[in-house]
Amino acid sequence: xxxxxxxxxxxxxxxxMYAISTAGLALVFGAMNMLNMSHGAILALGGYLSYFAVxxxxxxxxxxxxxxxxxxxxxxxxxxxxVARPMLRSANFETRIFIATIGVGVILESIILETFGxxxxxxxxxxxxxxxxxxxxxxxxxxxxxxxxxxxxxALGFALQKTxxxxxxxxxxxxxxxxxLMGVRIGYVYALVxxxxxxxxxxxxxxxxSLSSLLPNMGADPMLKAFIICVVAxxxxxxxxxxAALFIGVLEAIVQYVFGxxxxxxxxxxxxxxxxxGRPQGVFGRVQGVRL
Amino acid sequence: MxxxxxxxxxxxxxxxxxxxxxLVSEVRYTVTQTTFFFIWATVVxxxxxxxxxxxIFSLAQMALFAIGAYTTxxxxxxxxxxxxxxxxxxxxxxxxxxxxxxxxxxxxxGPYVALLTLCVAxxxxxxxxxxxxxxTNPPSGCMPLMGGVRGFSRFGDLGFRxxxxxxxxxxxxxVGLAILTVAMIVSIIVIRSPMGLAFQALxxxxxYAAARGMDRFKYQLWIFGLSAFFTGLAGSFYxxxxxxxxxxxxxxxxxxxxxxxxxxxxxxxxxxxxxGALLLMFAEEAMRELGDMRDIGMGLILVVCVVLMPRGxxxxxxxxxxxxxxxxxxAVPLPRRETV
Numbered sequence: 001x002x003x004x005x006x007x008x009x010x011x012x013x014x015x016x017m018y019a020i021s022t023a024g025l026a027l028v029f030g031a032m033n034m035l036n037m038s039h040g041a042i043l044a045l046g047g048y049l050s051y052f053a054v055x056x057x058x059x060x061x062x063x064x065x066x067x068x069x070x071x072x073x074x075x076x077x078x079x080x081x082x083v084a085r086p087m088l089r090s091a092n093f094e095t096r097i098f099i100a101t102i103g104v105g106v107i108l109e110s111i112i113l114e115t116f117g118x119x120x121x122x123x124x125x126x127x128x129x130x131x132x133x134x135x136x137x138x139x140x141x142x143x144x145x146x147x148x149x150x151x152x153x154x155a156l157g158f159a160l161q162k163t164x165x166x167x168x169x170x171x172x173x174x175x176x177x178x179x180x181l182m183g184v185r186i187g188y189v190y191a192l193v194x195x196x197x198x199x200x201x202x203x204x205x206x207x208x209x210s211l212s213s214l215l216p217n218m219g220a221d222p223m224l225k226a227f228i229i230c231v232v233a234x235x236x237x238x239x240x241x242x243x244a245a246l247f248i249g250v251l252e253a254i255v256q257y258v259f260g261x262x263x264x265x266x267x268x269x270x271x272x273x274x275x276x277x278g279r280p281q282g283v284f285g286r287v288q289g290v291r292l
Numbered sequence: 293m294x295x296x297x298x299x300x301x302x303x304x305x306x307x308x309x310x311x312x313x314x315l316v317s318e319v320r321y322t323v324t325q326t327t328f329f330f331i332w333a334t335v336v337x338x339x340x341x342x343x344x345x346x347x348i349f350s351l352a353q354m355a356l357f358a359i360g361a362y363t364t365x366x367x368x369x370x371x372x373x374x375x376x377x378x379x380x381x382x383x384x385x386x387x388x389x390x391x392x393x394x395x396x397x398x399x400x401x402g403p404y405v406a407l408l409t410l411c412v413a414x415x416x417x418x419x420x421x422x423x424x425x426x427x428t429n430p431p432s433g434c435m436p437l438m439g440g441v442r443g444f445s446r447f448g449d450l451g452f453r454x455x456x457x458x459x460x461x462x463x464x465x466x467v468g469l470a471i472l473t474v475a476m477i478v479s480i481i482v483i484r485s486p487m488g489l490a491f492q493a494l495x496x497x498x499x500y501a502a503a504r505g506m507d508r509f510k511y512q513l514w515i516f517g518l519s520a521f522f523t524g525l526a527g528s529f530y531x532x533x534x535x536x537x538x539x540x541x542x543x544x545x546x547x548x549x550x551x552x553x554x555x556x557x558x559x560x561x562x563x564x565x566x567x568g569a570l571l572l573m574f575a576e577e578a579m580r581e582l583g584d585m586r587d588i589g590m591g592l593i594l595v596v597c598v599v600l601m602p603r604g605x606x607x608x609x610x611x612x613x614x615x616x617x618x619x620x621x622x623a624v625p626l627p628r629r630e631t632v
Contacts, residue, residue: 103594
């Protein structure tokens, strides 16, 4: 029983971390049909910026986190202005932006590598200590991650449902032209969505590196997992991706316990391949009126 | 002369010129680097069939390449198969794998295909790297079935060392050139044939193409199988040429390098991939001194090309030619209309 609870606890922590990075990806894909392949690099950038601010300059941890979030949000806006905007109306936007953001990711990752070096670094923003509840070992850090993830997701959900700008984002996602005709400033919405996604990536980078360590290519695995979650949920569906993130986190913890760590990722990928072949629009995805 | 005959003639002409290189150049480095150019160019020319002509954004090309390479290496390592036999077997296995992948991708579109194929490649990579159980125990140490992190080496040779002595690399040069030439001619024939037109129709307007009786199922499997043959063959030849195969063939920077070749040269054009491969080989050579900055340079090249010239250098050139002919056509005075 204790083992099951322990697996559940670590699975939920994993799922919470995935949810943060997945939400950003899903938001961007939903609003502008853009698969951001530089998400992983932005995530690593966020982790390193907080390392730089807190560990290097001695700023207090919350300030470091805010600094990382702001810079990564700015990177998101820059990606929109420089890369996405010129090709927004072109026929092959989905494929072109996919390739272009691969390039952006490589540039960002190489800059991180040049600046901070290839050695793993510890993440200074973390909370020591732990709590034992009903025989289950719960580090404060994991509880904090879970709390932050729930808070962020709730805030994002509230913003999307209840605020004016949230409605603009949802309108743009449903029908770009109609939203524009209703007076929504599309460019502003896109820049904002990429900024939110960048900020979320930063938080996710900090939380992930606080449990392991900082590496320039640390974003690759979480990004692929975030894509997997997006695909399982149906690209662009936000509540679906949060649910799928928690599900995948718990599943991964179970697989790691039963089969061992080295097979967990491969099994996850096989799961996606099966989902994609059997249900191309994802488990929670709405069937869009695609002719043919 | 039809466009197809013209392109094939041009291709043969270029191959003939390339065949002269080892006779002119005494520098071994130039010859071996050009052999690598042949390998990468073969892969991108065939990738262009799937991605540019078929419009299917598959990222499995490096996985197919790896299947060819690993099959060849494993056949040579475990069974001592001669490389001349192992290479086509590797290519055929890549075809089988690719057709299965084509079936899996049939219902997907756009970026979903990219994700699925990326996942498949990643599964292959992880299975190879994470396999630490010893399959055999040679004196050199534990050897997993798929070579593990270490990969395979010393699995065979094409026999040029006995035949040509110290000039063995020239023999390999001509094998590479032959593979690229055949791959290129096949690509030209496909693009300039009714089948190629069907691919392009399915890419540009799937609904209309289907209404015209074009079977997406059939053509997609054809294009996946056909391009996999030469990709697998290039992989097999890569294994023989370098004499070692490891999980590095799956690396993302390899994929990025090849993708950049297609993008820079021109997606969906006949000559684009070759031009792109040539340019990027030179660019890499020029950036060799820069060390880690090389990746930044590659990334910049990719981003700038995608943003500023979506159809690559060849596309840009074609637009220029069209613009010029359009201008001269307008310069001819139009026949004066009779006023009633």
